[in-house]
Amino acid sequence: MLVEGAVLDAEGARPSYVRIAHGMVVETGVIGTDSTRGKERKIHGIVTPSPVNGHTHLGDAVSTREPPNVSFSELVAPPSGYKFRILAEAKPGAKRRAMRAALDRMRHEGIAGTIDFREEGEPGVRELRRAAEGTGVHVVILGRPVGRPRESAEVERILEVADGIGLSSSREESAEVRQEVAAVCRAKRKFYALHASEEVREPPDAYLDPRPDLLVHLTCAEPSDLEQVRDAGTSIAVCPRSNALFGRRPLLGAMERVGNRVLIGTDNAMLQSPSIWRELEFAYVTSRLFHEPASAMFLARAALVEPWRWLGQEERGHLVAGGPAAPLVFRLPPDDPAYQIVTRATEHLMVPAARHAAPITDAESVGESDE
Numbered sequence: 265m266l267v268e269g270a271v272l273d274a275e276g277a278r279p280s281y282v283r284i285a286h287g288m289v290v291e292t293g294v295i296g297t298d299s300t301r302g303k304e305r306k307i308h309g310i311v312t313p314s315p316v317n318g319h320t321h322l323g324d325a326v327s328t329r330e331p332p333n334v335s336f337s338e339l340v341a342p343p344s345g346y347k348f349r350i351l352a353e354a355k356p357g358a359k360r361r362a363m364r365a366a367l368d369r370m371r372h373e374g375i376a377g378t379i380d381f382r383e384e385g386e387p388g389v390r391e392l393r394r395a396a397e398g399t400g401v402h403v404v405i406l407g408r409p410v411g412r413p414r415e416s417a418e419v420e421r422i423l424e425v426a427d428g429i430g431l432s433s434s435r436e437e438s439a440e441v442r443q444e445v446a447a448v449c450r451a452k453r454k455f456y457a458l459h460a461s462e463e464v465r466e467p468p469d470a471y472l473d474p475r476p477d478l479l480v481h482l483t484c485a486e487p488s489d490l491e492q493v494r495d496a497g498t499s500i501a502v503c504p505r506s507n508a509l510f511g512r513r514p515l516l517g518a519m520e521r522v523g524n525r526v527l528i529g530t531d532n533a534m535l536q537s538p539s540i541w542r543e544l545e546f547a548y549v550t551s552r553l554f555h556e557p558a559s560a561m562f563l564a565r566a567a568l569v570e571p572w573r574w575l576g577q578e579e580r581g582h583l584v585a586g587g588p589a590a591p592l593v594f595r596l597p598p599d600d601p602a603y604q605i606v607t608r609a610t611e612h613l614m615v616p617a618a619r620h621a622a623p624i625t626d627a628e629s630v631g632e633s634d635e
């Protein structure tokens with residue numbers, strides 16, 4: 265298949281042709297110089313790398329009703345918020361089916377992977393591993409210890425099957441626990457992440473010590489906090505639709521100005537669909553609504569480029585011949601590609617032949633399900 269139009273990837277946006285075979289890029293270059301001599305199916309559109317969802321809680325997908333209109337903590341705070349009661353009451357099979365359905369939807373939308381905070385300890389991580397089998401969506405699972413008091417044995421058990429640990433927040437875990445969890449993650453070359461400044465502003469010295477690989481939300485952060493996060497070299501995952509449900513928003517314009525490394529995610533699957541395309545449009549429009557616009561390019565990178573960099577697989581955000589990036593093709597006008605993708609992309613505009621990307625192989629892949 266030959267696509268003439270534009271490419272949008274780690275190098276930015278540019279007019280180009282892209283030849284795709286078996287879901288991979290085999291040739292790119294200046295439009296009109298391809299080797300097909302008119303003998304291949306030709307499409308006009310935009311080619312991007314497959315996105316990664318920067319933050320999900322897929323376990324929540326088991327809840328399908330409109331969530332009650334209660335305070336933030338009554339809804340999602342551990343250990344007894346509405347969400348945690350639903351998780352505790354649901355049978356493992358039901359949770360697994362719900363997570364699988366969410367992952368199937370992601371695959372249909374061209375999503376290559378997701379970075380998931382999986383609650384419920386080691387069994388929770390195993391459930392998600394099992395749910396993801398054969399879906400073609402790569403799940404990076406950050407598990408969460410549930411035992412109180414915290415025990416290092418549980419963290420060790422979780423890390424045998426998870427890609428890292430995703431803690432609730434520095435308000436809920438002592439400095440001692442955070443130090444220990446982060447140290448074990450470092451030693452095992454796994455990720456250490458946590459939510460931060462979501463409901464109230466927290467001091468950066470708390471959530472940045474020990475230094476996490478990823479902070480989620482930062483909705484209540486001051487611009488100077490964002491500078492501190494940048495200087496620490498920590499990436500941020502933002503979830504604008506989820507924040508909006510509680511009357512909050514990430515400071516996307518400030519993050520862009522400050523130069524933060526930002527990923528975009530869809531957060532709790534009980535609150536909204538895991539659709540990165542909907543999230544991008546909402547992020548773009550609401551940043552305008554609050555008179556602090558983030559550029560379409562900044563947001564596009566948060567879905568298509570930054571997660572790959574964060575995962576240590578930078579080349580998957582770069583569309584070059586023979587490279588490992590799995591291309592997505594959209595029937596969209598090639599002018600201003602970032603704007604087109606951020607405001608108009610939906611799975612309905614994806615060209616099916618290029619839609620099912622090759623599965624991601626992760627050199628450091630851990631925890632193949634043994635159930």
Ligand SMILES: [Zn+2]
Pocket residue numbers: 319320321381459480531532
């Ligand atoms: Zn979260």
